[in-house]
Amino acid sequence: MSRKIAEVRPIHARIGNRNQLLLKITLEDGTYGWGESGLTGRDLAVQGMLEHFTPILIGQDPFAIGRIWQELYRSQYNEGGNVIGAALATIDIALHDIKGKCLDVPVYELLGGQQRHSVPGFASTAREPDEVMIDEAKLLVDQGWNCFRLSPAQHYTKDIYDARASIAETAKWMIRAREVLGTGPMIGLDYHHRLSVAEAAMFCQMMPPGTLDFLEEPIRNQTPEAYAALRAQTPVNFAIGEEFANKWQALPYVERDLAQFIRIDICVVGGLTEAMKIAGWCEAHYVDIMPHNPLGPICTAASVHFGAAISNFSYLECRDTPVEACGFDVPEVFVDQIRLDGAAYPVPDRPGLGVEVDESRLLPPTPVAKVGRPRLRRPDGAVANW
Ligand SMILES: [Mg+2]
Numbered sequence: 001m002s003r004k005i006a007e008v009r010p011i012h013a014r015i016g017n018r019n020q021l022l023l024k025i026t027l028e029d030g031t032y033g034w035g036e037s038g039l040t041g042r043d044l045a046v047q048g049m050l051e052h053f054t055p056i057l058i059g060q061d062p063f064a065i066g067r068i069w070q071e072l073y074r075s076q077y078n079e080g081g082n083v084i085g086a087a088l089a090t091i092d093i094a095l096h097d098i099k100g101k102c103l104d105v106p107v108y109e110l111l112g113g114q115q116r117h118s119v120p121g122f123a124s125t126a127r128e129p130d131e132v133m134i135d136e137a138k139l140l141v142d143q144g145w146n147c148f149r150l151s152p153a154q155h156y157t158k159d160i161y162d163a164r165a166s167i168a169e170t171a172k173w174m175i176r177a178r179e180v181l182g183t184g185p186m187i188g189l190d191y192h193h194r195l196s197v198a199e200a201a202m203f204c205q206m207m208p209p210g211t212l213d214f215l216e217e218p219i220r221n222q223t224p225e226a227y228a229a230l231r232a233q234t235p236v237n238f239a240i241g242e243e244f245a246n247k248w249q250a251l252p253y254v255e256r257d258l259a260q261f262i263r264i265d266i267c268v269v270g271g272l273t274e275a276m277k278i279a280g281w282c283e284a285h286y287v288d289i290m291p292h293n294p295l296g297p298i299c300t301a302a303s304v305h306f307g308a309a310i311s312n313f314s315y316l317e318c319r320d321t322p323v324e325a326c327g328f329d330v331p332e333v334f335v336d337q338i339r340l341d342g343a344a345y346p347v348p349d350r351p352g353l354g355v356e357v358d359e360s361r362l363l364p365p366t367p368v369a370k371v372g373r374p375r376l377r378r379p380d381g382a383v384a385n386w
Helices: 043-057 065-074 082-103 107-111 131-142 163-181 197-205 224-231 247-255 271-284 297-309
Strands: 005-015 018-027 032-036 118-124 147-150 186-190 214-216 238-240 334-336 344-346
Touching: 005 043, 018 043, 018 082, 032 082, 032 297, 043 065, 043 082, 065 082, 065 271, 082 107, 082 271, 082 297, 107 271, 107 297, 118 186, 118 297, 131 147, 131 163, 147 163, 163 186, 163 197, 197 224, 224 238, 224 247, 247 271, 271 297, 297 344
Parallel strands: 118 147, 147 186, 186 214, 214 238
Antiparallel strands: 005 018, 018 032, 118 344
C-alpha cells in the first residue's frame, strides 16, 4: 500500500441554494478523502490558494496531518486570513477522512475518542419576527429542539438597513417570544454583525433579564476592544467566532472571557486540527463550543465528529430542520451522509467522515457574476454591513 498523496482536486459546484467548494484528495493507492471550504461566496479565492498548496502536498504522507498543517501555514511570508484558513480546513478535513478510512475508524477516534452518543443541534427560524416565527419556535419545542435561534427584523433586507428600526422591532418580538415559550428553551438571536457598539448596547438594554440566552455577532469581531466595550454595557451572553481563521484570532476573545459561546466554523478556522486546539483553550475557560455549520454534509460530518470528541460542546447549527430547508443535503449527490435524528445527530460508526459523494451528480456552479450578496445601505445611503 502506498500512502502518498497523488492528487488534490478542488470541485466548485452548485449545492442547494448556493455554490460550494469541495476538495477531493486521492492517494497513490486510490484511497480518497473529502473536504469542504467554508468561505462561501469567495470560493475561487480558496480554489486559488489550494492550487498554491498542491505542489507542497503531492508525495506527502497523509497521516502527518499536524505537520502538514504547520508546513502549509508557515511556508509562506504572509500568514493568516480567511482564504488561507479555509484552504487549510479543506485539506485538513480531507486528510482526517483519509486517515480514518485507512485505519478503519471514525474520525472522532483520531481526536481522542467518543465523549457523547449524539451531538445536539440548534435550529433557526427562517423568517423575520412575527407571530409565525413564534409558531415555528413552538413547533421546534414540540419536536424536541431545546435550543434555537431567531432572526432580527430586516434580517432578509436586500437594500436599506435601518438599525434603529430593527432593534426596536426585534426587542418587542424577543420579549414576546420568551413570554410565549417560557424559560425552557435556550433562545438565541443572530444580529449578523450589523450593529455598532452603541446600537448593540441599546438593543441589549431593551431586553429584560432572561429574555435572550445568547446574542450572536452583534458587532463584527475584528477588535476585541469593541467587544470589551459592549460587554461593559450588558450581561447578555455573546456567541461569536464563525469568521475566526485560526487560533490566534480566537485568542483574545477566549483569554479575556469576551465570548461565552465560541462559534468556530471548522471549514474556515483551519480544520479539525485547529478546532481541537481552540476547544481545549475554551475548556480551560469553561466556555462551550457552538459550531457554525451553514454548508453541506461534509461540513456537518466534520462538525459532528468534532462535537463527539470534545467535552465542552453545546449545540451544532443545523440548516435543514422542520422549519428551514436550504437543500444542502442533496441525497442524490451525498449518497451517504450523517442525518439528524430528531434534534441531534447520532454519532456515526463508519470509517472516516462517513460521507460518500457521487461526483457525477454534482451540478456546475452558478457563474460568479450572478452570485452576489446584498449590498446594504443605511437610510441615508451610506454602506451598511451585510
Ligand atoms: Mg452567524
